[in-house]
Amino acid sequence: METAQPVIAAENLHVHFRRGLIGTPATRIRALDGMNLEVREGEFFALVGQNGAGKSTAMYAFLGLLRPTSGRVRLMGGAPELGSAIYRGVAYLPEEPHYHLYMTVGEALRYYGSLYGRRVADAEISSALDRLGLGPFRDLRLSKCSKGMKQKLGIAQCLIHDVRVLFLDEPTRGLDPIVVVTVRDVLRELHGRGLTVIMNTHVLSEVEMLATRVAIIERGRVIAEDSLEHLLRSEQALYQVTFEPNGSTPEYLLHAERRGEVVWGTIPAERLHDFMQFARDTGARLVECSLKKVTLEESFMKILKGDSGSSGVPNPPGPIPPEPLKTG
Amino acid sequence: MLGLLWANITAHLIYFRRSRLLLAFGLVFLGIIVLFALPQLFMATKLTVFDVIRIALDEMEIFLVIFSAALGLFLVSSHLRARNLKMVFTKPCPPGLWLVSAFLAAILVSLFIQLLITAVAMTACLAFRLHVQMGVLFVSLDSFAMCVGMIGYLTFLATAMHPVLAAVFVVFFNPSLFYLLRVQMLGFIESGSKNALVRILEPSFQLVYMALPVFHAFSDKTASVRASLRVDHGQWMHVFGAFGYDLALAALCYCLSLVFLQRKRLI
Numbered sequence: 001m002e003t004a005q006p007v008i009a010a011e012n013l014h015v016h017f018r019r020g021l022i023g024t025p026a027t028r029i030r031a032l033d034g035m036n037l038e039v040r041e042g043e044f045f046a047l048v049g050q051n052g053a054g055k056s057t058a059m060y061a062f063l064g065l066l067r068p069t070s071g072r073v074r075l076m077g078g079a080p081e082l083g084s085a086i087y088r089g090v091a092y093l094p095e096e097p098h099y100h101l102y103m104t105v106g107e108a109l110r111y112y113g114s115l116y117g118r119r120v121a122d123a124e125i126s127s128a129l130d131r132l133g134l135g136p137f138r139d140l141r142l143s144k145c146s147k148g149m150k151q152k153l154g155i156a157q158c159l160i161h162d163v164r165v166l167f168l169d170e171p172t173r174g175l176d177p178i179v180v181v182t183v184r185d186v187l188r189e190l191h192g193r194g195l196t197v198i199m200n201t202h203v204l205s206e207v208e209m210l211a212t213r214v215a216i217i218e219r220g221r222v223i224a225e226d227s228l229e230h231l232l233r234s235e236q237a238l239y240q241v242t243f244e245p246n247g248s249t250p251e252y253l254l255h256a257e258r259r260g261e262v263v264w265g266t267i268p269a270e271r272l273h274d275f276m277q278f279a280r281d282t283g284a285r286l287v288e289c290s291l292k293k294v295t296l297e298e299s300f301m302k303i304l305k306g307d308s309g310s311s312g313v314p315n316p317p318g319p320i321p322p323e324p325l326k327t328g
Numbered sequence: 329m330l331g332l333l334w335a336n337i338t339a340h341l342i343y344f345r346r347s348r349l350l351l352a353f354g355l356v357f358l359g360i361i362v363l364f365a366l367p368q369l370f371m372a373t374k375l376t377v378f379d380v381i382r383i384a385l386d387e388m389e390i391f392l393v394i395f396s397a398a399l400g401l402f403l404v405s406s407h408l409r410a411r412n413l414k415m416v417f418t419k420p421c422p423p424g425l426w427l428v429s430a431f432l433a434a435i436l437v438s439l440f441i442q443l444l445i446t447a448v449a450m451t452a453c454l455a456f457r458l459h460v461q462m463g464v465l466f467v468s469l470d471s472f473a474m475c476v477g478m479i480g481y482l483t484f485l486a487t488a489m490h491p492v493l494a495a496v497f498v499v500f501f502n503p504s505l506f507y508l509l510r511v512q513m514l515g516f517i518e519s520g521s522k523n524a525l526v527r528i529l530e531p532s533f534q535l536v537y538m539a540l541p542v543f544h545a546f547s548d549k550t551a552s553v554r555a556s557l558r559v560d561h562g563q564w565m566h567v568f569g570a571f572g573y574d575l576a577l578a579a580l581c582y583c584l585s586l587v588f589l590q591r592k593r594l595i
Contacts, residue, residue: 100412118331
């Protein structure tokens with residue numbers, strides 16, 4: 001994976017917006033503030049961050065929809081000039097379904113497909129629509145379609161054309177759970193075919209399920225970038241235990257919580273043997289003992305809290321430094 | 329490239345077919361024009377049938393010019409306001425090509441209606457044994473040249489400003505108005521007015537008059553044909569000249585529209 005070509009390379013990317021008619025440097029909004037990022041071929045890359053962190057702006061800049069104030073963006077090795085040949089390998093699913101609402105589902109799919117410079121056969125359209133359950137709505141105007149249907153259409157256009165990179169801006173926002181599962185399945189399938197996916201999202205559970213690499217964005221900068229595996233492994237030196245103590249609890253038990261007879265808590269991995277000995281010695285009944293799973297949400301919150309006191313100097317992208325273990 | 333162009337033209341034609349705004353606009357203007365022309369039709373006799381055909385043709389040509397302007401304006405502004413162009417330009421379809429397709433689609437619709445009007449007028453002439461077919465053709469070509477210019481100009485204005493502002497701009501910033509204002513200022517100066525404002529306004533109006541596009545080029549030369557529907561051999565040059573002028577205007581407007589379109593934030 002390390003030798004794969006970068007699909008997106010952003011170097012010291014700044015995007016500033018003018019506030020009001022006459023914008024001074026002081027009143028400018030720094031949507032992106034020195035962003036450095038590299039997405040390699042075959043990755044399922046997730047951009048996560050709070051509202052207004054700059055995720056969508058970053059995506060617009062990668063796609064060429066926004067011109068950077070300074071810095072450089074390369075999309076598949078070239079500058080993202082709108083409508084250029086680079087976009088032959090690119091598909092984009094916007095956050096808001098800004099499609100050609102006067103067209104029917106079938107017409108829109110044919111139109112978007114034909115913009116890649118080839119004639120789209122009826123069978124291809126039918127197959128893509130059926131795959132997403134849109135077959136019966138082929139002749140329905142997009143203005144009459146629900147948001148979920150429009151999102152599915154956006155995904156269908158990616159099925160029709162063999163793109164190399166797929167940009168997804170909040171792909172499951174506002175969708176019902178069934179549509180979310182369908183969209184997720186299709187995305188997994190597309191990524192399985194070797195497609196590079198760049199996704200903006202607030203839904204961290206989705207990132208956990210789909211992404212291979214994650215960048216956390218805060219105030220227009222990448223404050224952490226790593227593989228999902230590494231992000232989730234960072235705290236696996238803890239064990240989650242549930243037991244019924246027969247009197248006292250060990251002093252190394254962290255985050256202990258008692259509910260009736262049962263105690264929940266975590267213990268450092270190196271004390272696991274001691275804990276087993278303690279349970280045997282005191283006659284405590286062990287209910288459950290498992291390696292503590294760290295959710296992305298926990299990692300995300302930790303990283304964000306760690307950054308809140310920073311001086312504003314952009315952190316270089318790279319592995320997240322190991323976090324100290326919290327004590328009870 | 330041709331396939332891409334045709335795909336976009338087809339999409340625009342679907343828009344024209346389904347746009348309720350455009351339909352409403354067309355019906356309202358058609359209604360107004362028919363209301364104006366209707367009394368003449370009721371008073372038609374065998375002696376006045378020529379005048380009736382001539383007036384009806386004139387009215388329909390006015391309608392077509394206004395409708396053509398609306399085609400360019402609505403097409404571009406509705407796409408910009410719906411923010412769906414980002415779905416087009418993030419594919420290998422450059423803004424320049426999309427804009428060409430918008431011009432061509434509007435021109436195609438305009439041409440189709442023009443052909444319809446011409447066919448009806450010619451049929452009426454044949455039915456009433458009036459041998460003015462060349463005059464009808466001349467007026468149709470002259471009006472169609474205006475339509476091309478109008479489409480270009482309104483497309484440009486739609487990329488540069490809000491559609492309502494664009495419509496207001498066209499109504500108030502027309503060369504005839506500034507010509508009249510300039511003549512008025514000249515009248516004041518000739519009558520001995522020493523007002524400094526008048527002396528500043530006169531060249532200013534002249535400047536605006538010169539800068540604004542004239543859609544009906546050679547109108548003074550073609551007025552006699554419009555009145556009589558009879559064409560002298562040398563007058564065809566004027567209609568071709570008008571075509572040349574309006575095509576050049578459309579080309580200029582295309583370049584300006586492209587500059588504005590590329591500067592637009594499409595997100």
